[in-house]
Amino acid sequence: MIAERRHWATRAWALMKGLPLAGRIGFALVLFWALAALLGPSLAPHPVGAVVAMDVYGTFTAAHPLGTDYLGRDMLSRILHGARLTIGLALAAAVAASVTGTTIAILSATIGGWIDEGVGRLMDALISIPSKMLALVMVASFGASPTLLILTAAFSYTPGAFRIARSLAINVRTLDYVQAARARGEGTGYIAWVEIFPNMVNPMLADFGLRFVFVVLLLSGMSFLGLGVQPPDADLGSLVRENISGLFEGAPAVVMPALAIASLTVGVNLLIDALSGRSSQVEQ
Amino acid sequence: MAEASRAIRASAVRLVLNRVAYGAVTLLLVSAVIFLITSWLPGDAAQELLGQSATPEAVAALREKLGLDRSPLARYGAWLRGLATGDLGVSLAANTPVADLVATRLPKSLLLAAVTAVVSVPIALTIGIVSAMWRGRRLDRSLNVATLSMVAVPEFLIATIAVLVFAVKLRWLPALSNAVDIGSASQFFRTYAMPVLTLCFVIVAQMARMTRAAVIDQLNASYVEMAVLKGARPAHVALRHALPNAIGPIANAVALSLSYLLGGVVIVESIFNYPGIASLMVDAVTNRDIPVVQACAMIFCFAYLLLVLVADLVAILSNPRLRHR
Numbered sequence: 001m002i003a004e005r006r007h008w009a010t011r012a013w014a015l016m017k018g019l020p021l022a023g024r025i026g027f028a029l030v031l032f033w034a035l036a037a038l039l040g041p042s043l044a045p046h047p048v049g050a051v052v053a054m055d056v057y058g059t060f061t062a063a064h065p066l067g068t069d070y071l072g073r074d075m076l077s078r079i080l081h082g083a084r085l086t087i088g089l090a091l092a093a094a095v096a097a098s099v100t101g102t103t104i105a106i107l108s109a110t111i112g113g114w115i116d117e118g119v120g121r122l123m124d125a126l127i128s129i130p131s132k133m134l135a136l137v138m139v140a141s142f143g144a145s146p147t148l149l150i151l152t153a154a155f156s157y158t159p160g161a162f163r164i165a166r167s168l169a170i171n172v173r174t175l176d177y178v179q180a181a182r183a184r185g186e187g188t189g190y191i192a193w194v195e196i197f198p199n200m201v202n203p204m205l206a207d208f209g210l211r212f213v214f215v216v217l218l219l220s221g222m223s224f225l226g227l228g229v230q231p232p233d234a235d236l237g238s239l240v241r242e243n244i245s246g247l248f249e250g251a252p253a254v255v256m257p258a259l260a261i262a263s264l265t266v267g268v269n270l271l272i273d274a275l276s277g278r279s280s281q282v283e284q
Numbered sequence: 285m286a287e288a289s290r291a292i293r294a295s296a297v298r299l300v301l302n303r304v305a306y307g308a309v310t311l312l313l314v315s316a317v318i319f320l321i322t323s324w325l326p327g328d329a330a331q332e333l334l335g336q337s338a339t340p341e342a343v344a345a346l347r348e349k350l351g352l353d354r355s356p357l358a359r360y361g362a363w364l365r366g367l368a369t370g371d372l373g374v375s376l377a378a379n380t381p382v383a384d385l386v387a388t389r390l391p392k393s394l395l396l397a398a399v400t401a402v403v404s405v406p407i408a409l410t411i412g413i414v415s416a417m418w419r420g421r422r423l424d425r426s427l428n429v430a431t432l433s434m435v436a437v438p439e440f441l442i443a444t445i446a447v448l449v450f451a452v453k454l455r456w457l458p459a460l461s462n463a464v465d466i467g468s469a470s471q472f473f474r475t476y477a478m479p480v481l482t483l484c485f486v487i488v489a490q491m492a493r494m495t496r497a498a499v500i501d502q503l504n505a506s507y508v509e510m511a512v513l514k515g516a517r518p519a520h521v522a523l524r525h526a527l528p529n530a531i532g533p534i535a536n537a538v539a540l541s542l543s544y545l546l547g548g549v550v551i552v553e554s555i556f557n558y559p560g561i562a563s564l565m566v567d568a569v570t571n572r573d574i575p576v577v578q579a580c581a582m583i584f585c586f587a588y589l590l591l592v593l594v595a596d597l598v599a600i601l602s603n604p605r606l607r608h609r
Contacts, residue, residue, distance in 0.1 A: 022429045125313035128592070132547040133584050140569040140577040141322050217438055221551055224440050225566055240440055247444055248459070250452055258441035265436035273432050 023274020029267025037087040040080035048081040049073065049232065057243070057251035067252035069243050075253050078239055079260055085235040086261070089146060089219055093153035094212040100154065101161025102197075102204055109169035110192045120166070123159040131156040131218050139227045149228060153215045164207045168200040175199075209272040213265045220261050236261045299600055307593045314585045315367070319360050322578050367582060373575035377568070382579045385564060390583065393553070393560035396483070397545055399476055404484040404491065405538055411488070412495025412534075417522045419500055427492070434489035439551040443482045447555075450478060461556040479556045483548050490544050494537030501533065502526040532602020539595035543588050 016027050046052050051072045058068035066075035108119045131153070138152045172178060178195045186195075222228030223237030234242065239257035247254045354362075366372060372382035411431070415424040451459040461475045502508065503526050511525045512518075553563040565580035567573075 020425075022432075125310050126317070128310050128314055128589055129317060129585055130543070130546050130588050132550050133581050133588075136550070136565060136569050137318055137321050137577060137581050140572055140574060141324065213436055217436070220438055221440070221547075224438075224551065225554055227566070227569055237438075237440075240444070244444075247447055248452055250448060254444055255441070255448065258438060258444055262437045262441050265438070266433045269432050269436040270429065273428075 019274045022270045026267045026270025026272075026274060029263050030271050033083065033087060033264045033267065036080060037084045040084055044074075044077035044080040046074040046077040048077055048234075050077075057246040057249050057253055060252060066256045069239075069253045070246060075239075075256055078234065079236065079257055082234050082236045082239050082257060083260060083264075085229060085233060086216060086220065086237070087264070089150055089229075089235065090153070090212055090215040093150045093215045093219075094157070094208060096150065096154035097157035097211050097215075098161045098204065098208040101158045101163075102165040102200075104158075105162045105165035106169050106192045106196055107188070109166055109173055110188050110196065119162075123162045126155075127159040127163070129156075131214070132221065135218060135222055136227065139222065144222070144227055144230055146229065146233075149219060149222065153218055156218070157211045157214055161204075161207060161211060165200065165204060168203055169196055172196045172199045203276075206272050206276050209268050213268050216261065216265050296601065300597060303593060303596050303600070307589055311586060311589055314589070315364065315582060316360070318578060318581050318585070319363060322574050322581075323356060323359065363578070367579075372579040375568075375573055375576050377571045377573040377576070382575050385576065386561065386579060386583065389559060389561045389564045392558065393549065393562060396476070396479060396549065396553075396558065396560060397542075400480050400483045400487065400545060401542060403480055404487045407484070408488045408491035408538075408541070409495055409534065411492035412537075413499055413522070413527070415492070416496045416499035416503060417518065419496075419503075424496075431489040431493050434485060435493070437486070439482055439486060439548050440555060442485045443478070443552060443555045446478045446481055459556075461558045479552050479558055482552050482555075483545060486548055487541055487544055491538060491541035494541060495534050498533035498537050499526060499530045502530040505529075532598055535598040535602070536595045539591050539598065543591040546584050546588055 016024060019027060041048075052074050053064060053068040053072040056068060056070050056072045058064055058072070060067055064074050064076065066079060069075055069078060104119060108116045134156045135149075135152050138148060142148050173196060178191060181191050181195050219228055220235065220237030220240075223235050224241050226241055229235045229238050231238070231242070236257045240254060243251065243253040243257075363373075370383055372386065374380070375382050375385060378385065411427060415427040418424045447459050450457045457474055457477055461479050499522070503522065505526075508521055508526055511521045516525070549560065550562040550566060552558070553560045554566050557563070561580055561583060565577060565584075568576035568580065
């Protein structure tokens with residue numbers, strides 16, 4: 001109990017020290033991007049749209065550590081702003097997908113019967129549409145707006161979250177204390193929320209991290225194709241797209257935003273892998 | 285004995301037919317979802333196409349031509365019939381039959397996918413089997429971190445780095461893969477090297493991870509423990525005892541991993557300007573050319589379902605115990 005009361009920073013530090021090297025790298029990358037999303041835009045040396053340099057596609061200099069883009073804007077500032085947009089959109093979509101998927105799964109598993117069966121079949125059909133196809137079809141029909149992108153990504157990854165959550169809920173459902181609660185005459189909502197949900201939080205958090213990675217890759221891919229975030233707004237994927245002609249000059253403006261995305265997604269993946277590996281060791 | 289094996293075969297046939305029917309029903313549901321999204325247009329498609337200055341008569345004529353005057357269900361029925369008979373409608377942007385566009389683009393994408401599969405499968409299987417044999421050791425742990433990182437890297441990072449290295453710095457390869465004639469082997473290599481490299485990067489990682497899991501699953505079985513106890517060498521145990529039994533799960537992993545190609549190919553064809561079906565679809569989405577979008581989406585979903593079905597069937601047919609489920 002005393003351990004539980006320690007300051008969250010101390011606990012985070014203790015957690016990190018228990019991780020293998022790859023996990024620590026992942027932890028550092030995730031922490032870095034969390035801070036960048038929160039504070040980045042206020043730390044950015046230049047306004048996001050300001051043309052500040054004479055040379056376009058400039059290389060690494062002291063004034064512009066990540067070079068300049070196709071108009072002579074500061075890439076560091078553009079990336080700090082773009083990272084907030086990428087992370088914000090992806091978090092919104094991943095939270096929506098995980099919460100919706102988990103809620104439907106727990107209710108469906110608790111109710112059981114033909115409702116459970118029907119919901120399962122419907123989710124199986126929805127999971128058969130590759131997320132990029134769904135996103136392309138949605139954008140073709142409704143155009144690309146931030147709300148639509150979040151909805152599309154959330155809709156696309158809900159069935160996956162549902163599948164994981166349902167298999168967890170089914171396992172928990174058969175345990176003695178749930179049977180005891182049923183015998184006491186507790187209602188469906190009570191059993192779902194108080195008995196089943198708390199016992200699947202940890203694996204669902206790991207799954208949430210994976211969904212976040214999928215959504216970041218999906219939305220950056222769409223922006224890269226010019227079918228995601230529209231100018232003048234720019235997420236990390238749009239930054240790669242708008243500077244693509246600088247590739248032939250070897251400009252950092254193309255590779256840096258792409259590297260930023262990769263370091264974010266790889267970081268989350270490494271952290272989750274280390275954390276779930278650790279918890280499974282504890283279980284053994 | 286003969287009776288029993290006939291019963292097993294009958295139940296396997298029933299299970300296979302079951303899966304095929306289930307796949308067909310799923311495809312029908314998917315087509316309904318895609319049609320629903322694409323025909324649920326905000327406002328009037330005919331009005332939007334002709335612009336605000338169009339006369340009401342012209343709008344009405346186009347509405348009739350597009351079939352917008354019929355009920356949604358009737359339109360869905362007509363669209364499904366068209367899909368089944370190969371009549372995919374007329375492209376709004378190019379004003380040519382969608383089937384003609386698809387016919388010139390689809391073989392190119394299939395070729396790209398085939399070359400990628402031929403290159404990636406042997407590499408992925410080697411990585412997967414090697415790390416399963418040395419699981420928990422340093423080599424396995426490093427390969428785990430490597431593949432875990434590779435699956436999270438966006439395709440366009442690999443593609444841009446490849447262009448930067450091979451086309452800009454070393455000048456070995458052209459930056460675009462839109463060559464029309466690929467007569468010679470060297471021309472073929474120059475066209476396909478970078479797209480295939482990019483696609484392989486993510487696929488190999490995915491496939492290697494699933495292969496590793498499949499082989500380890502076998503290595504945990506009791507017959508393997510028996511082989512170890514009787515003194516067989518580790519390599520012998522892995523290759524002669526476990527591998528033959530893991531072939532089903534590995535084939536399943538290969539088919540499932542190949543379905544990840546469908547997402548990657550969209551990015552790769554656009555970057556390298558490769559004239560396949562995915563770049564056709566991206567152009568159609570940009571132009572909001574709905575008939576082309578619908579046709580391409582159905583082709584991709586069909587390919588995905590086919591790969592998942594093959595993966596399922598391989599798993600059923602290779603595992604005697606699954607046949608009884």
